[in-house]
Amino acid sequence: MTMNSNLSSSESAKKAAEVERLSQKKDVRNRWLLSLPALAIIFFAAAGPLLIVILYSFLTPGDYTGVIWTFTTETWISVVLERDFFDETLGWADAHLSIFWRSIRLSLITTILTAIFGIPTAYFIATRSPKSRNIWLFLITIPFWSNLLVRTYAIQELIRNKGVINNFLQWIGLTNEPIEMMFTDFAVGFGMTYVYLPLMVLPVYASIEKLDFKLVEGAYDLYASRWQCLRRIIVPLVRPGLIAGSILVFIPCLGAYVTPQILGGGNQLMFGNLIALQFGQGKNWPLGAALSLTLMVIVMIALVYFVKVSSGENKKNG
Amino acid sequence: MKIKLISSVVATTLAFSSSALFAAGELNIFNWGNYTPPDLIEKFEKQFDIKVTLTDYDSNDTALAKVAAGGHGFDIAVPSNSYVPIWIEKGLLLNTRVDQMPNAKNILPQFRDVSWDPGRQYSAPWQWGSTGVSVNVKYYKGDINTSTIFLDPPEELIGQINVVPEMMDVMSMAIWYHGGEICSDDKAMLKKVNDTLVAAKPKWKSMSYGNLSKFASEDIYAGVNWNGASFRARIQNENVHYGHPKEGYPLWQDAVVVLAEAKNVENAKIFQNFIMEPENAAMMSAFARYANGIIGSEPYMPADMLTAPEIVVAPELAAKGKFLETCAPEVNKIYTKIWTNLMK
Amino acid sequence: MARSSLFNRPFEIKRIPSFQSIALFTFVGLYGPIIILITYSFNSSASLGVFESFSFQWYITAWENEKVQEAAFRSLYLAATAATIATIAATMAALATTRTKKFRGMTLIFVIINQPLMIPEIVTAVALLVFFAMIKIATGYTGMLYLIIAHTAFCIPFAYLPIRARLESMDLTLETAGADLYATPWKTFQRITLPMIWPGIIAGYMLAFVISLDDVVISEFVKSAGQETLPTYMLGQLRRFITPETNAIATVNIAVSVILVSGFFLLTQRKK
Numbered sequence: 001m002t003m004n005s006n007l008s009s010s011e012s013a014k015k016a017a018e019v020e021r022l023s024q025k026k027d028v029r030n031r032w033l034l035s036l037p038a039l040a041i042i043f044f045a046a047a048g049p050l051l052i053v054i055l056y057s058f059l060t061p062g063d064y065t066g067v068i069w070t071f072t073t074e075t076w077i078s079v080v081l082e083r084d085f086f087d088e089t090l091g092w093a094d095a096h097l098s099i100f101w102r103s104i105r106l107s108l109i110t111t112i113l114t115a116i117f118g119i120p121t122a123y124f125i126a127t128r129s130p131k132s133r134n135i136w137l138f139l140i141t142i143p144f145w146s147n148l149l150v151r152t153y154a155i156q157e158l159i160r161n162k163g164v165i166n167n168f169l170q171w172i173g174l175t176n177e178p179i180e181m182m183f184t185d186f187a188v189g190f191g192m193t194y195v196y197l198p199l200m201v202l203p204v205y206a207s208i209e210k211l212d213f214k215l216v217e218g219a220y221d222l223y224a225s226r227w228q229c230l231r232r233i234i235v236p237l238v239r240p241g242l243i244a245g246s247i248l249v250f251i252p253c254l255g256a257y258v259t260p261q262i263l264g265g266g267n268q269l270m271f272g273n274l275i276a277l278q279f280g281q282g283k284n285w286p287l288g289a290a291l292s293l294t295l296m297v298i299v300m301i302a303l304v305y306f307v308k309v310s311s312g313e314n315k316k317n318g
Numbered sequence: 319m320k321i322k323l324i325s326s327v328v329a330t331t332l333a334f335s336s337s338a339l340f341a342a343g344e345l346n347i348f349n350w351g352n353y354t355p356p357d358l359i360e361k362f363e364k365q366f367d368i369k370v371t372l373t374d375y376d377s378n379d380t381a382l383a384k385v386a387a388g389g390h391g392f393d394i395a396v397p398s399n400s401y402v403p404i405w406i407e408k409g410l411l412l413n414t415r416v417d418q419m420p421n422a423k424n425i426l427p428q429f430r431d432v433s434w435d436p437g438r439q440y441s442a443p444w445q446w447g448s449t450g451v452s453v454n455v456k457y458y459k460g461d462i463n464t465s466t467i468f469l470d471p472p473e474e475l476i477g478q479i480n481v482v483p484e485m486m487d488v489m490s491m492a493i494w495y496h497g498g499e500i501c502s503d504d505k506a507m508l509k510k511v512n513d514t515l516v517a518a519k520p521k522w523k524s525m526s527y528g529n530l531s532k533f534a535s536e537d538i539y540a541g542v543n544w545n546g547a548s549f550r551a552r553i554q555n556e557n558v559h560y561g562h563p564k565e566g567y568p569l570w571q572d573a574v575v576v577l578a579e580a581k582n583v584e585n586a587k588i589f590q591n592f593i594m595e596p597e598n599a600a601m602m603s604a605f606a607r608y609a610n611g612i613i614g615s616e617p618y619m620p621a622d623m624l625t626a627p628e629i630v631v632a633p634e635l636a637a638k639g640k641f642l643e644t645c646a647p648e649v650n651k652i653y654t655k656i657w658t659n660l661m662k
Numbered sequence: 663m664a665r666s667s668l669f670n671r672p673f674e675i676k677r678i679p680s681f682q683s684i685a686l687f688t689f690v691g692l693y694g695p696i697i698i699l700i701t702y703s704f705n706s707s708a709s710l711g712v713f714e715s716f717s718f719q720w721y722i723t724a725w726e727n728e729k730v731q732e733a734a735f736r737s738l739y740l741a742a743t744a745a746t747i748a749t750i751a752a753t754m755a756a757l758a759t760t761r762t763k764k765f766r767g768m769t770l771i772f773v774i775i776n777q778p779l780m781i782p783e784i785v786t787a788v789a790l791l792v793f794f795a796m797i798k799i800a801t802g803y804t805g806m807l808y809l810i811i812a813h814t815a816f817c818i819p820f821a822y823l824p825i826r827a828r829l830e831s832m833d834l835t836l837e838t839a840g841a842d843l844y845a846t847p848w849k850t851f852q853r854i855t856l857p858m859i860w861p862g863i864i865a866g867y868m869l870a871f872v873i874s875l876d877d878v879v880i881s882e883f884v885k886s887a888g889q890e891t892l893p894t895y896m897l898g899q900l901r902r903f904i905t906p907e908t909n910a911i912a913t914v915n916i917a918v919s920v921i922l923v924s925g926f927f928l929l930t931q932r933k934k
Contacts, residue, residue, distance in 0.1 A: 028765045034758035035771050038751035038818050045815035046778040049789030053781070056789075063647045064404045065382050085652055086509050095655075095662040117688045124685030137864070138923045139689065143696045144872035145919035146912035149896045153528075153904065154695035157702065160537050164698060182537065183524045197692070198872065202865035203824040209861045210832075240830040244823035247776065248869075255782025258878065265524025266483050269661040276784045280379040281485045282654040283647065285788070292785040299780045303773060346887035351898015356727070371888040372729060374898030380882060387791050389798025391887035530903045550903055554708065606902070 057289035067285050075286040079294055096274065096291070103271035106260065107253035110192040111200075114249050117193065118200030119238060125201075126208040133209070140201050148195070152262045155191050156182060183265030191263040192253060199252075200245035207241030208234075243306065251299055255292075271295060343368040345585040348385070348392040350572070351376060353445075355605035362592055368585050385410050385577060393580035394589060396444050399571045400486070400642040402434040411440050412576045414587050421594035429571070429611040433641065441573030442590040443611030445546075445602055447629075448639050449487040449568045451561045452533060452543040452551060462561030463635060465495045467540055469514050471521050479522045480529050480541035485657045486642055487568050488515075488542060494566030494640075501645035503652055512656050519660060533558050545628040546607040552628070560628040562635040569639040571611065696916065703909035720910040727907070730895060734911060737875055737892040738918075740806070744813035745821070745870035751814070752821035752870075753863055757855070760829040761837075776823075778816040786816070787883035794884060804886040812884050813874045820873050821866035828862025 057075055059067040082093040125136040143151065158164050159181040166178040181187055211234070257272030264270075269277070271291070278288030343366070347354065351374035359370050373392070375381040378401045384390050386408060397405055405411050416422060417430075417438045425443060435441045451467040458467075458474045466472070468479050469492060481488060490500045492515055498507040523538055530547060532538045534554035543551075548560040574593060576586040592598055599610035600618030609629050616624060623629060631639075645653065706717035724730055752775075759771055778786065794808050836858070840850040878893040885894060892915075896908055 027762070028767075031758035031762070031765065032767070032771075035755040035775075038755040038775055038822070039771065041747075041751060041811065042774055042777060042815050042818060045790065045811045046781070046786060047774060049786060049793050050777070050781065052789045052792055053785055061647065061651075064401075064408075064644065064650075065379070065386050082655075085655055086505065086512070095658045098662050117684060117691075120681035120684035121688045123681050133861075134864070135927065137868070138919075138927075140692070141868045141872055142916060142919050142923070143692050145875065145915045146696065146699060147893055147896055147908065147915070148876040148878065149893065149900065150699060150908050150912040151695060154699035154702075154909075157698045158695055160532075160535070162535060162537065164694075194692070194695070197688070199820070199869065202869050203827050206824040206828040206862040206865040207830070210828075210858070240827040241824070244827040247779070248820060248823055251776075251779045255784070257784075262526060262528075265480075266526040267519070267522065267524060267661070269658070272782050272784065273661075274658065275782050277654070277658065279383070279784055279788050280377060282658075283379070283650055284654065288785065288788070292782050295782065296780045300773065303776060303780070304769065308769075348887070350902070351895065351900070352902040356729075373885065373887050373890055374895060376882070376897045376901055383788065383791060384883065387795035389795040389804060389886070391804045527901045528899075528904055547903065550708075 053289045053293060057286050057293055059286055061284045061286050064283055065285070072286075075284075075290045078287060079290050099269050099274050100271055100295075102268060103254050106188065106192065106270065107250050109189055110196055110253050111246050111250045113189060113193040114196050114200035115242065115246070118197055118245065119204055119242065121197075122201045122204035122208055122241070123234075123238075125205050126211065137202070137205065140198050144198060148258060149262075151195070152191060152259055155194060156187070156263060159187055159190070183263070183267065185264075187263040188260050191259045192256070195256075195259050196249045196253060199248040200242075203244035203248065204238060204241035207239075207244075208237055211237050247303070247306070251303075254295060254299065343582060343585045345370045345394065345582050345589060346392045347372050347589070348375060348381065348390070348395040350374065350396060353396070353572075353606050355601050358593075358598060358601045358605070361598070361601075362589065365592075366585070366588055368582075368588070385579075388579060390579070391581070392577055393582045393586040394574060394576055396572045396574055398642075399432070399434045399573060400644045402441055402573050402575070404644055405575060406435070406440060410578055412578050412580060412583065413439050414576050414583075414590060415439055416442050416590055419587070419591045419594070421591045424594050424596060424599075424612045424614065426611045426613055432571075433643070435573065441575045442594055444572040444574050444593065445606055445608040445610050446569065446571035447545045447608040448562065448631075449482075449484070449491070449542065449544055449570070450548070450563060451540060452548040452558055453540040453561060454533070454536060454555070454557045455559050456536075456557040457539045462559055463564050464561065465491050465563040465565045465567075467561065467563075468522065468542055469495055469518050471518070471540070475540045476521045477523055478539035480524045480526060480532065480538045480543075481522055482527060482529075482542050482544075483525045484542075485653060486645075489653050489657070490568050490640075490642060491542070491563060491566070495563075497565075500640070501643055501649050503649050508652065508656065512659070515656070515660050525661070530554070549607045549623075549626055549628040553622075562631055562638060564635060564638055566638050566640060568642045570642055699909050700913045700916070702906050703913045705906045705909075708903075708905050720906040721914075723905075723907050724910045724914070729890065730892075730907070730911060733890040733892045733895045734915065736806075736890065740809055740813055740881075740891060741871050741874040743810050744817050744874045745867055747810075747814045748817035748870045749821045749825075749863060749867040752818050752866060753825055753859070755818075756822055756825040756829055756859075756862075757851075760826055761832065761834060776819045779819045783816075783877075783879040786812075787880045790880065791883040798886070806889065808884050808886070809881060809889060809891075812880050813877065816877070816880065817870035817874050820869040821863075824865040824869065825859060825862040828859050828865075832858055 056067050058071055058073065060070040060072050062068045078093065079096060080093055081090060083090050121140070125133055128136055160166070161178040161180065161182065165181070169175050169179065255272040255275070257270055257276055260270045261273060275288050275291050278284045278291065282288075345368050347370060349372065354372055359372065362368065363370055375384070378398050381395055381397060382401060382404065385392065385395060385405070422438070425438065429443050430438055432438060451462060451465070453462040453467060453475070455462070457478070458472060460472060467475065468481055471479055489511070492511045493500055493502070493507065495514065496507055496510045498504060498511065529538060529541065529543070530551050533551040536555070543560070545560055548558060551558040552560070574590055576583060576590065580586050593602065594612055596612050596614040597618045599612035600615040603610045603615065603623060604620050607623070702713065703720055704716050704718070705713050706719055707714040755771065755775055759768055790812055798804050798808070836854050837850060840854045841847070845853070876893060878897050881891045882894045882897060885891070892911065899908065
């Protein structure tokens with residue numbers, strides 16, 4: 001920067017811009033510092049291990065467990081392509097692909113179902129008196145103090161042939177034969193929705209809670225239709241929570257395996273089971289690593305896309 | 319060093335506060351869940367003034383992975399026989415010369431020199447059993463000593479069968495069903511195995527663990543099951559019978575081994591010797607409902623176990639049981655593929 | 663359902679009728695399995711499937727089972743510690759990544775924070791097993807810290823996302839006003855920002871807590887000798903047989919949560 005004897009107006013503007021730039025720089029630095037504890041913990045206990053996973057996917061499976069330090073790309077090829085053991089033809093690894101597709105479908109269905117039940121529930125809680133809101137909120141989480149496995153077995157108890165629901169239906173005379181619910185897609189869908197519901201309700205509640213209902217009622221008085229109220233005021237408020245909730249439900253769902261295993265009867269593998277199989281009975285750690293990285297990359301692309309879209313929304317909103 | 323000191327101080331404080339007993343020694347046991355009788359541990363603690371800490375695992379593979387990684391702090395583990403050679407080969411075990419222990423004389427003759435531990439140097443027998451088929455005889459009256467129960471199920475049982483998702487158990491039963499050898503990579507035979515399994519699977523209801531109550535409540539009628547689990551189901555529902563498939567069925571034995579990383583080696587050896595005492599072996603059997611490999615434990619066993627058809631087997635069927643082996647990695651890979659394909 | 667009669671009433675935004683019935687249905691659905699679970703904890707038989715008669719037998723069994731009690735306390739302690747650290751870290755990170763125009767690396771921070779969500783648990787578990795084993799061998803320390811760190815890491819995104827959602831559409835004018843009135847940033851945060859994001863923090867904390875409480879796979883692989891948690895204890899039982907003892911423990915867990923929560927609630931009420 002050159003110093004002139006007379007400070008022209010353009011010069012001072014430049015200076016102001018410089019100050020602005022510096023303070024912005026400081027702001028960004030502060031923001032990084034503020035994020036540091038979270039980043040450090042994750043780096044230590046999640047991102048660091050990720051490097052091990054990446055490394056493993058390029059190594060040779062060890063005899064019976066672990067890996068041998070020999071580089072190979074064979075594992076990665078076997079994620080999508082496989083040589084048929086019986087007729088030697090090379091084809092798509094359709095077992096992997098169909099399992100993958102099944103998991104995505106299940107996760108989508110679960111996300112939608114948790115939204116269908118979760119949004120009204122969150123809305124209901126947010127419209128209680130401020131005092132009782134926390135009680136309702138705790139009511140959502142209390143069932144989750146019991147253990148996942150016990151809860152899943154309790155769900156099975158509810159829906160099995162001689163279980164409570166079937167007994168009730170037969171007692172009121174709706175059916176004569178028990179309805180087969182155990183080990184069906186219904187059972188899995190119900191169980192997954194149950195397990196993941198709080199992950200939708202709580203974020204949606206957090207973003208809805210600040211809604212000023214007088215505002216909405218005022219808008220309604222101003223002859224806005226009910227639909228317009230919903231669309232103009234409620235939907236934008238629900239959106240950030242819904243997006244957060246969807247991430248929290250969809251992604252863990254993709255890797256879930258305890259619930260689908262127990263409620264689905266284990267007939268059909270989910271992606272999580274497939275990966276667990278490689279680290280367990282399959283004794284092929286590199287394939288397990290490669291499969292999970294595949295999953296991760298897909299999720300990551302979806303997530304970055306989501307950040308782009310949601311920050312775009314933000315700008316639009318103000 | 320400092321951390322070590324602090325942690326040991328903390329550990330002792332914890333041990334002191336959590337237990338009234340301030341023992342002279344310690345022992346860390348890593349065993350299958352719900353498998354170690356608490357009264358046995360209590361007896362051991364009292365007798366030798368050793369504080370035992372018990373930690374569970376749920377599968378051979380988890381146990382192997384954890385111990386192979388190291389830094390776990392366990393002294394004793396209880397892998398299944400088919401995994402013992404892997405543990406030995408990887409140098410995870412300490413050779414404690416079990417065969418020279420005072421109580422080694424109590425080991426049943428057929429378990430004194432076993433293929434997975436030649437000369438019985440590393441491992442003491444814990445419990446052993448078979449994988450066969452459970453059938454509710456109220457719904458199916460035919461012969462139950464056959465693998466057709468789940469590989470080509472009779473009309474009455476279709477859609478009511480559970481198969482435990484143990485790859486090697488199921489694969490070996492299917493291989494023996496076709497007259498093959500376990501761990502073989504004979505393509506023609508494996509093709510038949512594959513086709514049989516693929517054809518049978520739609521006739522199964524589920525592939526899961528923990529089916530005791532479903533057998534008892536008749537939500538499933540038949541399935542691949544362990545003899546001890548079937549025994550427990552029969553106690554709750556007398557119609558659940560256990561069949562030993564005449565085509566061949568897997569046997570297993572869990573083995574108490576001392577780890578190379580063990581810090582309490584002497585206590586661990588005491589434990590190995592301790593469980594080969596007939597009275598103590600009987601305690602294990604009474605708890606988990608599987609047979610032990612110890613001579614003279616019968617007088618201490620619950621009466622119902624001495625006559626249980628799940629445990630006392632007719633000689634011609636007993637001969638059909640074979641101990642599982644660990645297959646070569648290439649073969650295991652092929653089996654995993656067939657298995658994955660079955661479950662897709 | 664009396665929806666048609668409601669239709670003609672003046673519009674009340676607080677009571678969207680279909681919303682309300684779905685919400686009540688959801689609560690009923692949530693507690694259905696819990697009632698079953700509690701009922702079977704009083705079953706005299708060893709079966710989860712056949713209810714014989716009422717008995718406290720399994721509570722006595724659990725009471726006498728030192729191992730299961732230790733596991734239960736360890737789980738609660740672990741969940742409380744991990745959720746607290748995770749929520750504090752997540753709140754800071756959420757404050758750093760919202761209410762600003764996009765800066766360099768913001769997406770990166772976002773992706774890193776959510777990274778624990780993206781890898782299936784079993785993979786993180788195996789990787790942590792290998793990674794922590796090296797540290798355990800090198801330092802000789804095998805305490806609870808490993809479990810706490812592992813749990814904190816995967817709890818962070820669960821705490822972060824609700825807090826971020828709350829901050830995202832927060833009204834900035836109050837904060838700016840506070841800053842304009844020469845309040846220190848800390849004062850502004852304490853007096854204005856914190857109360858405003860409090861519901862988000864509570865939601866995030868609760869999520870993190872229950873997620874940690876339920877974790878099986880990572881705990882199973884990270885735990886050292888004597889570090890059984892309730893879920894890993896139950897996992898061990900899964901393959902053999904499950905008795906109503908686990909139901910009894912779960913029921914006690916639920917009772918504890920109700921007591922803790924009501925205690926907390928009474929305390930905060932009194933303060934007001």
